[in-house]
Amino acid sequence: MYSVFLWRKGFRKDDRANYFLILAAFGLHTTAMIDRGFSINSCPVHNLFEATLFIAWTIAAAYLVFGVFQRLRFLGVFASHVLFFMGVFALMPALDPPRMAAPDFSGTLISLHAALILLAIGSFGLSAVAALMFLTEEHDLKAHKFTAIFSLLPPIQRLERVMNSLLLCGIFLFTAGLTISPFLLKQKYGVWFKNDPLLDYSVFIWLFYLGLLTSRWKFGQGGRRFAWSTAGSFAFILLTFWGFLLLSQIHHP
Amino acid sequence: MNVVVIGLSHHTSPLELRERFAFAESKIPRALAELRHSGIAMEGVILSTCNRVEIYAATALPPAKAFSELTEFLVRCGGAAFAPVAEAIYTLAEPHSLKHLFKVACGLDSMVLGETEILGQLKDAYTLAHSHKHTGARLNKAFQRAFHVAKHIRTHTQIQRGSVSVASVAVELAEKIFSSLPERAALVIGAGDMSEKVARALLSRGVKNIVIAGRSLERAERVAREFGGRAVQFENWTREFGNIDIAISSTSAPNYILDRAKLEPLMKLRKHRPLLLIDIAVPRDIDPAVNFLENVYLYNVDDLQAIADDYLKQRKEEIRVCEGIIDEKVKLLIEPQVGPRAGAHLHVAPDSGGR
Secondary structure, three states: OHHHHHHHHOOOOOOHHHHHHHHHHHHHHHHHHHHHHHHHOOOOOOOHHHHHHHHHHHHHHHHHHHOOOHHHOOHHHHHHHHHHHHHHHHOOOOOOOOOOOOOOOOOHHHHHHHHHHHHHHHHHHHHHHHHHHHHHHHHHHHOOOHHHHHOOOOOHHHHHHHHHHHHHHHHHHHHHHHHHHHHHHHHHHOOOOOOOHHHHHHHHHHHHHHHHHHHHHHHOOOHHHHHHHHHHHHHHHHHHHHHHHHHOOOOOO | OEEEEEEEEOOOOOHHHHHHHOOOHHHHHHHHHHHHHOOOOOEEEEEEOOOEEEEEEEEOOOHHHHHHHHHHHHHHHHOOOHHHHHOOOEEEOOOHHHHHHHHHHHOOOOOOOOOOHHHHHHHHHHHHHHHOOOOOHHHHHHHHHHHHHHHHHHHHOOOOOOOOOHHHHHHHHHHHHOOOHHHOEEEEEOOOHHHHHHHHHHHHOOOOEEEEEEOOHHHHHHHHHHHOOEEEEHHHHHHHHHOOOEEEEOOOOOOOOEOHHHHHHHHHHOOOOOEEEEEOOOOOOEOHHHHHOOOEEEEEHHHHHHHHHHHHHHHHHHHHHHHHHHHHHHHHHHHHHOOHHHHHHHHHHHHHOOO
16 A cells, blocks of 8 residues: 555655565565475475465565665565565465375476466566556656656666566567476376366467567557556456466366 | 855855956965965865855954955955945854855755756865865865765755756656667757757767758758757658657747647657657647657647756755755764864854854
């Protein structure tokens, strides 16, 4: 809530209160992760719930390092929103299934597949953050607001470039992650392709992002529409991914 | 030894008076030598700029006596009669003199609040006096501390943040849109005084490619030569839109020379790269409706002035913060002196300082 207020103020100066709020949350988050880690006697990254929270923890840690520098402390306004939505996402049903007796380390391909897909989603998430920065600054510039030039946000052209690069990185990782899927299906079910809601959903997401990048390269699509598409598509992933994961027979046999 | 200040500035006197008292740089060392030999001051620094002429002196004389001698010295140097200038001259003793020095260094006493040029001028004045051995422990410490405080205030407050001139605001806007200004190209449509100022400000931030489109090609070519750019016929300015990123318009056309219908196809040629339009003309050259186009950012002179005013307002809001820091630093500077000897000076100061 405090970050929403800071956002409206226009990132005029670094805010220590926000930094310390995130620091306090980070402390509690670390305590909870250590507690969980001790209770299972291993690093708490075994399922999507734990993976999401681990990513949130690394984002908070990264921000706390960047936030040491006065000029970059405003990033906390964006980080706190991302962390909040990741927290909400992690609480969705079935992301934290009951634990097996011992962690299963047998599937190297599965781990690689999950890691690549998670990294891709992380990349899409970061591009969505850049898109939100872009939209905020673009709105202020269009409305001739004083905050447009007084804020600490980078130039919009640079933000657009960052969005593009992160999407490119995301689609590369997502493609790599999806390429492994047929091999996993062959390993487990003896087929190269199996109709599955999450698989169809992933292909749809891949096609959507590919379309987004193609429209940019081919038709020079940029600016506000590109930023809205980037932010909107990530919001769509956050809101729908868990649902398709629930429906998936492959991921929840 | 007490640090005192005597002088006149834009606050107390008009330019006609200030220019009579201005010291040429070459004459300052001799004036300082004269000041010291006369016994008025043990150490001295003369600051002479277009907005102020001030003598900073470390003197063993009681402040009241020092002020009258310094005023006489200043009047003699200015070749003026005492009576008409007496009201314009201000005198300050410690701690007000030190506070004033710090305020001057921080740009708090400047015509353009928070400007940084004065710090350079103050450093030059001090260096000149120091190189001719007219400063000693007292003024060295005071000036070094003033430079330190100016740096501290620049880093920790918003007093020097932003631009308070229309031309600089335009450049700041460009920096918020484009990731690198040196790679950008600017088009100046109709070379007027203000548009030239904006173009000059862009050049100072690294813009290399400037195109001038004027009704008089001869004048446009002259301006282009000055900016290291090139001139085009006024009728052909739209042809440049594919390559430029910033357009500054200040023609005397009675109607809009650029509207939405005209710009839309040009934006397609630009492959939707951002375009900053600065309309300085009155009446306006660019239809405000173009601001609704994606990737187009239009600012007219009122928009720029409003931003400059906001900056100034914000700087004014910071004055109190800066003064708080200065008070604290002045206290720290004079604190070690507080003792039986220094007490006499500090006692006199509040009554005699500040006119």
